[in-house]
Amino acid sequence: MLQRIRFTELQLLIVPSAMTIVGLLTIYLASTRDLDWEWRDIWVSLAYMGVVFFISLWLSATGFKGDQVIFPIVVCISGLGLLMIQRLAPDLNEIDPAAYGNLARNQIIYMTAGLAMLLGVCTFVRSLGWLRRYKYTWAFAAIAMMAATMVFGSEYYGARLWINIGPFSLQPSEAAKVAMVVFLAGYLAENRDLIASNYQVGPFRLPPLPYLMPMLVMWGFSILIVVLQNDLGTALLFFGVFLSMLYLASGRLLYVIVGLATFAGAVYVAYNLFDRIGVRVQGWLNPWADPLDTGFQPVQSDFALASGKVFGTGLAQGHPTFITQVHSDYIFSAIGEELGLMGTLVVLLLYLLLVFRGFYIALMARDSFGRFLAAGLTTILALQALIIIGGTIRMIPLTGITLPFISAGGSSLLTNFIIIGLLMRISDPTVTR
Amino acid sequence: MGTFIRLAAFVGAMLVIAYGFSGTEEQADQIWLMLLLAAGVLLAIAWWPRGTRALPVFNRTILRWSAIILVCFTLVSIQLVRVQVVESSRISNRIAEAPNGEIASNPRHRLQSLEKQRGKIFDREGRVLADTVELEDGTYARTWPELSTAPLIGYYSPEMYGSTNLEAAFDDYLTGSDGGNPAEEWLNDLLNKDQRGYDLELTIDLDLQNLAAELMADRPGAVVLMDAQTGEMLAMYGAPVFDPNRLYANLGQQTSEEVEEIQAYWAELNENPNAPLVFRPTDGLYNPGSTFKTVTASAIIDSGEAKLDTIFRDEGVFEVDGRVIEELNRPDPSKIAWTLEEAYAYSLNVVFAQIGLELGSQQMWDYAERFGFGESIPFDFDVVETQLANSRSELNNRALLADTGFGQGQILASPLQMAMVVAAVLNNGVMMQPMVVDRVIGDGGKVLEDFGRDDWRRAISGDSAAAVRDLLLATVEYGYSQAAAIEGLTVGGKTGTAEIGEGDPHSWFIGFAESGERKLVVSVIVERGGPGSQAAQPIGRSLLEAAFQEAE
Numbered sequence: 014m015l016q017r018i019r020f021t022e023l024q025l026l027i028v029p030s031a032m033t034i035v036g037l038l039t040i041y042l043a044s045t046r047d048l049d050w051e052w053r054d055i056w057v058s059l060a061y062m063g064v065v066f067f068i069s070l071w072l073s074a075t076g077f078k079g080d081q082v083i084f085p086i087v088v089c090i091s092g093l094g095l096l097m098i099q100r101l102a103p104d105l106n107e108i109d110p111a112a113y114g115n116l117a118r119n120q121i122i123y124m125t126a127g128l129a130m131l132l133g134v135c136t137f138v139r140s141l142g143w144l145r146r147y148k149y150t151w152a153f154a155a156i157a158m159m160a161a162t163m164v165f166g167s168e169y170y171g172a173r174l175w176i177n178i179g180p181f182s183l184q185p186s187e188a189a190k191v192a193m194v195v196f197l198a199g200y201l202a203e204n205r206d207l208i209a210s211n212y213q214v215g216p217f218r219l220p221p222l223p224y225l226m227p228m229l230v231m232w233g234f235s236i237l238i239v240v241l242q243n244d245l246g247t248a249l250l251f252f253g254v255f256l257s258m259l260y261l262a263s264g265r266l267l268y269v270i271v272g273l274a275t276f277a278g279a280v281y282v283a284y285n286l287f288d289r290i291g292v293r294v295q296g297w298l299n300p301w302a303d304p305l306d307t308g309f310q311p312v313q314s315d316f317a318l319a320s321g322k323v324f325g326t327g328l329a330q331g332h333p334t335f336i337t338q339v340h341s342d343y344i345f346s347a348i349g350e351e352l353g354l355m356g357t358l359v360v361l362l363l364y365l366l367l368v369f370r371g372f373y374i375a376l377m378a379r380d381s382f383g384r385f386l387a388a389g390l391t392t393i394l395a396l397q398a399l400i401i402i403g404g405t406i407r408m409i410p411l412t413g414i415t416l417p418f419i420s421a422g423g424s425s426l427l428t429n430f431i432i433i434g435l436l437m438r439i440s441d442p443t444v445t446r
Numbered sequence: 447m448g449t450f451i452r453l454a455a456f457v458g459a460m461l462v463i464a465y466g467f468s469g470t471e472e473q474a475d476q477i478w479l480m481l482l483l484a485a486g487v488l489l490a491i492a493w494w495p496r497g498t499r500a501l502p503v504f505n506r507t508i509l510r511w512s513a514i515i516l517v518c519f520t521l522v523s524i525q526l527v528r529v530q531v532v533e534s535s536r537i538s539n540r541i542a543e544a545p546n547g548e549i550a551s552n553p554r555h556r557l558q559s560l561e562k563q564r565g566k567i568f569d570r571e572g573r574v575l576a577d578t579v580e581l582e583d584g585t586y587a588r589t590w591p592e593l594s595t596a597p598l599i600g601y602y603s604p605e606m607y608g609s610t611n612l613e614a615a616f617d618d619y620l621t622g623s624d625g626g627n628p629a630e631e632w633l634n635d636l637l638n639k640d641q642r643g644y645d646l647e648l649t650i651d652l653d654l655q656n657l658a659a660e661l662m663a664d665r666p667g668a669v670v671l672m673d674a675q676t677g678e679m680l681a682m683y684g685a686p687v688f689d690p691n692r693l694y695a696n697l698g699q700q701t702s703e704e705v706e707e708i709q710a711y712w713a714e715l716n717e718n719p720n721a722p723l724v725f726r727p728t729d730g731l732y733n734p735g736s737t738f739k740t741v742t743a744s745a746i747i748d749s750g751e752a753k754l755d756t757i758f759r760d761e762g763v764f765e766v767d768g769r770v771i772e773e774l775n776r777p778d779p780s781k782i783a784w785t786l787e788e789a790y791a792y793s794l795n796v797v798f799a800q801i802g803l804e805l806g807s808q809q810m811w812d813y814a815e816r817f818g819f820g821e822s823i824p825f826d827f828d829v830v831e832t833q834l835a836n837s838r839s840e841l842n843n844r845a846l847l848a849d850t851g852f853g854q855g856q857i858l859a860s861p862l863q864m865a866m867v868v869a870a871v872l873n874n875g876v877m878m879q880p881m882v883v884d885r886v887i888g889d890g891g892k893v894l895e896d897f898g899r900d901d902w903r904r905a906i907s908g909d910s911a912a913a914v915r916d917l918l919l920a921t922v923e924y925g926y927s928q929a930a931a932i933e934g935l936t937v938g939g940k941t942g943t944a945e946i947g948e949g950d951p952h953s954w955f956i957g958f959a960e961s962g963e964r965k966l967v968v969s970v971i972v973e974r975g976g977p978g979s980q981a982a983q984p985i986g987r988s989l990l991e992a993a994f995q996e997a998e
Contacts, residue, residue, distance in 0.1 A: 046637045257511060266510075289846060298474050304542040304550035312542065315473075316552045318529045319537035332554050354530040365519050372508050384504055388511075395515050399522065406525045407474040408482065445924045 017129045018073045025085035026062075026069060033058040034090040036328060040100045043329035057121060064125055064192035070131050077135055080440035083370045087418060087433050090363050091426075093122060096328065097344055104334040116340060116421060122421040127430030134434025141439065145382045148199030155192035158185035159234070163241045184424035186238075186247045190393055191428055191435075194254060194302070198385035201262040205381060216402055231255045232272065236279050245280065245293070246400055246412025252276055253396045258389045282392055297410040310336060310343065314405060318357075323352030340421045346404045360419075360437040361402075368395040374440040389437045452492045459488035463524055473529055473537075482521055489517045501952030547702055555605050564588055565620040567599055567612065570680075571653040575599060576613070578643070586851065589692045594659040595650060597725050598682050598882065600827075601690035607712060611725060612646065612883065615827035619886050625894045644894055645887040649678035656684040657992050661985040667953075667972040668726035668861040671989050674869040674958065674965040677878030677897040680993060682862075684726035690714050728829035731858040732971055735942030735978065736793045737956045739855030740867055743790055743917055746811035748800050748910035754787045754917070760920045764796040769845035771799050771852075775926075790917040791925025793941070797851040802851020807841040810850060812832070816905045817867050818877065819859070824902060826883050832863045853942060864956045865969035867905075871918065872965045875911035877902045893983050918957065926979060927957070930987045935994055936960040939986065940980025950974040955982035959990040964994050 034094050041050055051060065065088050072079075129434035138144075142150075162185045163175040166176055235252040238244055256269045284293070300308025300315075313336040320331065333339050333347035349357045371391025378384045394417050401420075404411035415425040462485045465789045470478035493516060495509040531536065539574030541551045563586050567576035578586050590596050600611025609617065618624035624644040658669040662685045671681035675805065692711045715723050724730060746752045761782050764771045773796040789797035802810060814820065814834040820829045835841040835856045849855035862880060870877045879902045886895035906914070918938030921927045927939045939957025946952060953975030958967045968986040 042637050048633070048637070161686065163850050196766050243611075261504060261507045261511060298476065301472075301542045302541070303545060305544040305548055307548075312550060315529065315537050315540075316554065318526075319534040320552065320554050321530055322534045323531055333558060335553050349526070349530060354526060357526050357530070361519050361523055361526075365516070368515055369512060375508060376505060380505070384508075386503075388508055392511075399518050402522055406529055408479065408522065408525050 015124040019069055019077075019081050021085055022069050022072075022081035023066075025082065026065060026088060026415050028385075029065070029085060029089040029092040030062045032089065033061060033096060036092075036096040037099060039327065040329045041094065043327070047313060057095065057099055057117075058092075060121070061092065061124065061237065064128050066351070069130060071132060072135060077437075078441050078443050080370065080374055081438040083367065083374070083433060083436055084442075086363060086367045086370060087430075088106040090126075090360070090367065091418040093345075093360065093363075095124060096423050097347055097419060098340060100329050101334065101340050101347060101377065105340060108334060111331065113340070120421055121428045124216075126423075127426045128426055131437075132431040134431055135437050135441075138435075138438050140349060141383060141386070144195050144386070145199040145202070148196045151192040151199075151390065152196035155189040155196065156190070156234070158189040159238065161185060163237070165243065184422070186244070187424040187428040190247075190251060190254065191390070191432060194258070194389035194393060195386065197255065197258050198382055198389055199383050202381035205262050232276065232279075236277065236283060239280055240283050240320075244413065245410065246404070246414035248280075248413065249400055250393070250396055250414060253400075254392050257392045258385060261303060261388050262385060293410045297404075297407055299407075308347065310338060311407060311411065313337075314343050314346040315407075317343075317346040317405065321350040321356075323354045325349070325351045325356055327351060341415060341418070342411065343405060344420050345402050346418055348419075363419075364395070364398045367391075371395075371436055374377065375438055378439050379442070383439045387436055390435055393432065394429065452494075454781075455488045456492035459485040459492065469530055472513040473533070475523060477952075482524065485524070486517050486521050489520060490514060493517065500819055511567065529918065546607070546878065549705055551605060560751075562644045563821055564602075564763060565622065565645045566618075566649060567646045569595070569650045569655070572647075573652045575648065575650070575652070586858075588694055590789050592619065592652060593658075593687050593689060594655045594663070595648075595682060596690050597687050597722075598650070598727075599690070600725075601688070601693045603690075603693045603695050603708075606708060607693060608694040611827050612980075614887075615648055616883060618894070619646065619651070625886050626888055631712055642889065646883050647885040647887055648882050649673075649680065649844050650682065650882060651680045651993075651996070653996060654681040654989060654993055655683055655888070658985070658989060659685070659687070659987055662972070663929065665972050665981070666720045666726075666977060667970070667975065667982075668730055668863045669985065669989065670727050670865040670967075671967040672869060672880060672967050673991060674872035674967045677869070677880045677964075678884070678899070679880060679882040679904075680966070681989065682727045682882060684724075684730065685719075686720050686722045688722040724747060726971075727861045728823075728825060728827075730860055730971070731832065732860075732952055732954075732973075733825060733854065733944040733946060734859040734864055735853045735944035735952065735954050736795075736848075737864055737867075737940050737942035738857055738859070738979075739790055739793065739798050739955045740871065740914065740918070740940055740956065741817055741819075742798050742801050742810075742853075743806050743812060744817075744850050744867075744871070744906050744910060744914050745809060746786070747913050748813070748906040749805065749809055751804060752786050752801070754913055755785045757785060757796040758789055758794075758800060758908045760784055760789070760794050760796045762796070764799055764848075766799065766803065767845045769848065770795055771848065787917055787920050788925075790940075791921040791922075793926055798852035799848035800851070802847050802849075803844060805851070807847050808845065811838055811841060813906075816903065817870065818863060818902075818905075819857075823860075823862060823880060823965070824865060825862070825880050829862065830850045830860065831860045832860055850863045853943070861969045861971050865967050868918070868956050868958055868967045868969065870905040871911050871914045872967060873911070874908040875906040876904050922957075927955075927983060929979065930955075930957055930983055932959060932987060932991045932994075934961070935990070937987075937990065939983065941983050943977045950976045953981035954978045957983075957986050957990065961994055966990060 031038035034055060037055040041054050059350060098120040099117055102113060105116060106111035115265045162176055177184055235248040238248040260269045295307055296311050300311035304312045317333050317336060327350050331350040333350045334345055336343045339347050348360060367390055371387060375384045378387055397414055397417050400412060401414050401416050403409040415422050417429045462481050465975055466478050466481040490513060493513050495513055498506040498509055505771060508688040519640060519676060538552050541549060564578045566578060568575055569575055575592050576599050576917055577589050579589055580705050588602055590785045598611060600609060601608040602613040620643045625644050658681045664685060666685055667682055669683045672679050693708060695708050714991055759782055760773055760776060762773045762779060773794060775793045777792055784794060811834060819832050819834045822829050841847055846855050850857060866877050879900045881897060883897060885893050888894040917939060922930050922937050922939050927941055930939045931937050937959045939955060940953030944952040944954060953972040955970045958965060969990055970982040972981040
């Protein structure tokens with residue numbers, strides 16, 4: 014019995030426990046400006062850590078043998094997200110109660126639901142085989158979800174990302190990205206020999222057509238996302254994940270470079286054709302020329318990050334709510350203002366640890382499908398973090414995708430926790446195929 | 447790849463980044479983004495996984511893919527360092543103009559000035575010199591009700607032009623971030639409490655300050671009135687004054703027209719040939735003219751080379767190394783033998799030129815140094831350095847040394863510096879540290895800091911100081927400053943007339959008045975005011991008289 018207890022995980026969980034509890038306490042003290050507090054004032058963190066420890070103990074109890082490091086890392090990142098949302102929600106609520114009234118509550122619900130999904134995947138997905146078997150179903154599901162968004166989606170802030178079903182609004186691209194990775198992992202695992210070969214036509218060695226075709230399909234699909242949904246972030250994420258998985262399976266860097274270059278060219282042409290280049294590129298390269306209108310958000314984000322300096326103002330002591338999308342697109346700037354360079358670098362380091370652990374799981378997986386799946390899922394998280402952070406600090410144009418585990422947003426949280434659940438499942442050496 | 451190539455690539459990447467930090471303007475400057483990309487390629491070369499050829503395809507590619515992701519995260523970190531550290535001040539203080547003419551600046555600055563109620567500044571009687579008033583909307587604004595003390599206090603315009611003098615030097619106290627209980631300050635910071643700034647109580651007497659302003663009547667110049675035994679400043683006035691209220695910017699509350707007005711006023715102040723932004727009492731550097739004879743006399747007496755009745759010759763003309771010094775000050779041109787006391791009282795240039803030569807450049811320099819020449823006097827805010835001559839070696843020129851002896855030459859003194867000379871003479875040869883901020887007052891009138899009256903240094907011996915004091919007294923008694931006498935007070939003084947090129951000379955007066963234990967020193971300069979006895983001396987006399995009348 015004792016060997017089954019996940020000691021490494023339990024010990025590592027001490028770090029996020031201390032962080033979320035002390036963090037929320039400082040937020041509470043700074044907002045009430047008084048030293049009096051009771052335990053129930055920080056119930057959110059206590060509940061969060063309660064759920065987390067319950068999951069860890071449950072996994073121990075059920076004899077789960079999977080990786081013990083990745084879960085504490087994720088708990089740390091999402092704990093930071095929890096703190097940021099708890100800290101931002103009251104201020105945002107003051108600005109616009111109709112829009113942000115339920116922000117804090119929803120975040121707790123989504124996070125709990127996400128953790129439950131993680132536990133569910135770890136507990137009930139006994140075999141990865143069915144994922145592989147139905148790969149074309151997943152591919153179809155992914156395309157159907159994206160297509161539905163393009164047709165029925167509603168537009169927010171100029172991007173068509175959401176589908177409203179009753180009181181809920183879903184972001185199908187979040188689920189679609191996982192479905193796509195599952196399909197690709199299955200497809201590549203099955204056809205890797207074919208893919209690695211070449212066609213000889215006279216003196217030329219041509220790339221193998223079987224992976225030129227999906228590449229072309231993917232390429233066209235991603236461009237469609239840009240054109241129809243005006244969603245460069247999702248397109249970049251899909252295409253980037255696709256290219257990296259192709260590279261991981263084939264080992265040909267050249268195609269990645271060609272793919273990226275043609276994609277960039279096509280996006281450039283598309284933006285020129287559709288006359289959207291103005292706002293986005295202006296907001297990226299030169300927001301200071303129009304600091305009150307099109308450049309408002311980037312300029313405010315610059316102010317926030319620069320005001321944070323090395324150590325930040327401290328939680329709940331800065332003014333990140335000058336940025337209007339601070340709870341989603343620009344949450345990284347809020348971290349930069351209140352926790353400073355130290356905070357932002359720690360966030361980067363946590364993502365890096367998460368990504369490397371994910372790749373480690375991929376390396377240790379026993380079959381190709383597990384390897385490709387783990388590598389692909391990890392790449393989703395890596396690229397998503399890089400794309401949104403790069404946009405926030407104006408290295409690339411800003412795109413409206415979420416910062417994994419930190420930004421507010423149900424679809425994204427649920428999906429990302431499922432990804433972690435899958436990674437943990439893959440890492441379990443006893444899993445049946 | 448060889449270790450050397452990796453090392454070279456890494457060093458290359460660092461150089462590219464370093465060049466980018468210094469050579470490009472902004473975080474999204476296209477050249478900078480290109481440099482980042484180049485640094486990324488170099489880093490990828492440096493960190494490319496070794497010995498992967500033998501591995502299976504997937505193991506090889508995932509190691510390489512990890513290296514690429516590591517490079518991407520590193521580039522993001524570099525950009526963060528640029529935004530949050532290297533350029534953080536520039537970005538957070540950046541002010542941009544929108545196409546419609548509105549100004550966009552960091553709203554945090556406004557909030558900080560709104561949240562923190564900056565401490566007030568009072569004169570010694572508790573009259574308000576700088577105030578923080580609460581506006582109707584619950585925010586705060588800083589005002590300076592007294593113009594005469596405004597240049598001393600300095601301007602405070604954190605969003606546009608920064609701050610100066612007391613507003614700058616005592617900022618930590620005025621914002622309440624220093625001076626109180628450290629544990630309490632830490633707790634307040636943790637709890638994000640609105641900190642009320644601490645108040646400053648000055649040694650300035652507003653009545654005397656206003657009188658100084660009235661007497662100067664808008665002529666450029668300066669007045670320093672100090673207590674010789676404590677170093678306290680009773681009046682410290684420089685003209686022309688500026689109005690800090692017109693430089694105070696509270697962006698976000700002001701319309702763009704108001705901001706333009708502030709900018710226009712700033713431009714006007716900077717273009718004004720009379721430089722109102724220079725605080726003359728400490729930062730105005732002038733040739734001290736004959737007032738400097740006090741230093742020369744102190745040196746010759748303290749070195750033991752002359753006494754008050756030592757006889758010097760003055761035949762009306764004196765030549766040294768081709769430089770001819772003509773005596774214009776003798777009351778009786780037929781008399782050629784003068785005691786030191788008479789020479790000082792009648793301000794005989796020929797005698798003091800000889801004394802300068804007798805002292806030699808070495809002693810001249812040493813004594814000037816002991817009075818504070820050649821350094822910046824320790825004060826509540828940084829003041830400029832005074833000087834005896836451009837350099838020590840230049841003073842070896844005998845003509846210059848002779849000129850220096852009677853106060854011309856290359857000497858540059860501030861009004862504060864000359865007040866310190868007289869203060870040393872009155873205070874048994876010891877100079878006190880000049881001070882203007884008396885106390886820092888916290889919540890409920892609690893005294894957080896009571897600045898002591900500290901010695902600065904001994905300039906001359908007590909006996910020498912008593913002798914030099916007699917020189918100043920003689921000047922008022924029978925010399926050229928008889929008009930400075932005040933009934934009921936012991937008064938000494940010395941005028942100075944500093945010739946500077948064409949036009950009227952600068953008019954100087956240094957002096958003191960005593961009654962009982964109280965010893966006050968005055969130092970006045972009126973730029974282009976003519977002879978010292980005409981412009982500066984009456985101002986000094988009136989101030990001394992008023993200061994003692996008030997005390998009664």
